[in-house]
Amino acid sequence: MSKKREELRRKVARGQARARGEPVTGLSPNPASNLIMANAIVRTGSILLRKAVDKRMLRNRYGKETAEAAAENQGLGSTLTALALSKMASRSTSGAIMVGSGMLAKTLYDRRQAKKARAKGDAEILERAAED
Known part of the structure; x- marks a missing residue:
């Protein structure tokens, strides 16, 4: 511990800062x-x-009123999950790495599922068009 920090600790312990009138x-x-x-x-x-x-992230896709309602009406589960993740990420470097890699994995998984869903929808449309 530095000398200055130790000196400040002693001052606080003895109450010297107030006794001397230091603000x-x-x-x-x-x-x-x-x-x-x-x-x-x-x-x-x-x-x-x-x-x-x-609100800003949701506004482009859903409109102003819907985005405001969605942002204000978040559930307790999502709020607690965000709190837990932010606490874990802010306490240590390894926690930040774990949370960041989890977010990256979730993003990649969601993107992969979106491509599959889009491909499946395109295939259904092509099948229906081929039937006519």
């Missing part, structure tokens, strides 16, 4: 309250950004 940065003079407020602000911003991105 504590933030909204409140209590550092713990400042951390709680900062955490709430960051989480709120993150939720608003996520909803905006969700």
Whole structure:
């Protein structure tokens, strides 16, 4: 641990920062309250950004009203899954690699299934056209 960090820890333990009148940065003079407020602000911003991105991604395909309704009405399961994946990815490099490779595998699987479904639909249309 660095000397400066250790010195700061000792200051906080002894309460010297307040005793000397040194200001504590933030909204409140209590550092713990400042951390709680900062955490709430960051989480709120993150939720608003996520909803905006969700709406924007869906708007091109489904229209504005449908995209807003779909983004606002996400189920508890999808919300908890996203929370669990983001926690796993943010805690370690190996977690980020696992989540990222899982997302890549899911994307490739979905694309492969879409090609198969399109090919099957094309084959059905050609068969129906050949019958007439």
